[in-house]
Amino acid sequence: MINYNKYMTVRMLHQYIKLSESYIYKKVSSNTIPHIKVNRSTLFDKDIIDHWLANGCEMREDLPQLIKL
Secondary structure, eight states: OOOTTTEEOHHHHHHHHOOOHHHHHHHHHTTOSOOEEETTEEEEEHHHHHHHHHTTSOOOTTSOOOOOO
């Protein structure tokens, strides 16, 4: 079961980090933002996004791997 308090949609992430939804989709498309796909939905783990932001929005080896559902 997905904990929806921990995971954000693109719209929620847009509101959280103040980047446009289209820019977030570009980052997802280029695989430069940590995300998971659940059916047709793209979700973002808030803790991992916080870590990603703290690392200057760079994907680093030390980011925990998201579990594919």
